[in-house]
Amino acid sequence: MSCVTELGYVRFGVSDLEEWKTFAREILALEVCEEPGDARSASLRMDYWHHRILLEESAADDLIGAGLRVAGAEEFKAMQATLTDNEIPFEVGDQALCAKRGVLEVLLLKDPAGNPLEIFHGPRIDTHLPFYPGRRMHGRYLTDAGGVGHMILSHQGLEPIYDFYKLLGMRGGIEYKVPMGPDATLDILFMHCNERDHTFAFGVPPAEGKHINHLMLEVDNLDDVFTTYELAKQSKYPIAIELGKHANDHMFSFYLVGPSGWQIEIGYGGKPATHQSEYFVRDTYGHDFQRGGASE
Numbered sequence: 001m002s003c004v005t006e007l008g009y010v011r012f013g014v015s016d017l018e019e020w021k022t023f024a025r026e027i028l029a030l031e032v033c034e035e036p037g038d039a040r041s042a043s044l045r046m047d048y049w050h051h052r053i054l055l056e057e058s059a060a061d062d063l064i065g066a067g068l069r070v071a072g073a074e075e076f077k078a079m080q081a082t083l084t085d086n087e088i089p090f091e092v093g094d095q096a097l098c099a100k101r102g103v104l105e106v107l108l109l110k111d112p113a114g115n116p117l118e119i120f121h122g123p124r125i126d127t128h129l130p131f132y133p134g135r136r137m138h139g140r141y142l143t144d145a146g147g148v149g150h151m152i153l154s155h156q157g158l159e160p161i162y163d164f165y166k167l168l169g170m171r172g173g174i175e176y177k178v179p180m181g182p183d184a185t186l187d188i189l190f191m192h193c194n195e196r197d198h199t200f201a202f203g204v205p206p207a208e209g210k211h212i213n214h215l216m217l218e219v220d221n222l223d224d225v226f227t228t229y230e231l232a233k234q235s236k237y238p239i240a241i242e243l244g245k246h247a248n249d250h251m252f253s254f255y256l257v258g259p260s261g262w263q264i265e266i267g268y269g270g271k272p273a274t275h276q277s278e279y280f281v282r283d284t285y286g287h288d289f290q291r292g293g294a295s296e
């Protein structure tokens, strides 16, 4: 069985590319890269990879592709066999698309909720171009074997979504049962594929009509959480969820609302995935909601 190994890159359709570039550079400290002659897209770097985030001008203001990595050509072939055996439709990208994504091979598909996925191997790594943050940072973004970070995505039933991601080689389960009334709980499903506690989670609804609720990026220095928090407070971008610590991944974080209306979580101190199930009913502390909508 072929398994995805990390969330390698993410693509977002953004209605205001210029605003996004400024936001990425000045608030998030990401490196903004542009191709000469292409005014309708930009890429963002956070480590040695050619890009980790691709921004494309579009009215979507949403996730348009989550790039899940497999180890190599053999695993890529095996993944296609798994998808075919399970009657999951997919499209293999041609060389032009691979070049555009900066990967050796890529295929496109959707999960049962319609979230757009891309399974690839062989990302372009630019070791000759060390990450150059968009503003001063105390430390660096933490990617390594954990990939870009994690996202909460839309779902239409936790069971089919669990079965689908299990097929891609991910593991996980319900990690939160948040009391919502005398007989009701909000159940949140977390799936992992490496040492990051979770790569995808499902259960907290995204904003109306969107695939994504939030993208989490992790820094390796607590001071960078507070620096970003302070910059966010001084900006027009609202804090959606205040500073706090999650019970499941131990992430100390806050959430701000970015230029596309969905949230970005900046976190520090995430603990590795536990490979046994456990669940929580609340966070360790903090994470007070400022503008409705829960997030993990």
Ligand SMILES: [Fe+2]
Pocket: 150, 214, 216, 265, 295, 296
């Ligand atoms: Fe999160």
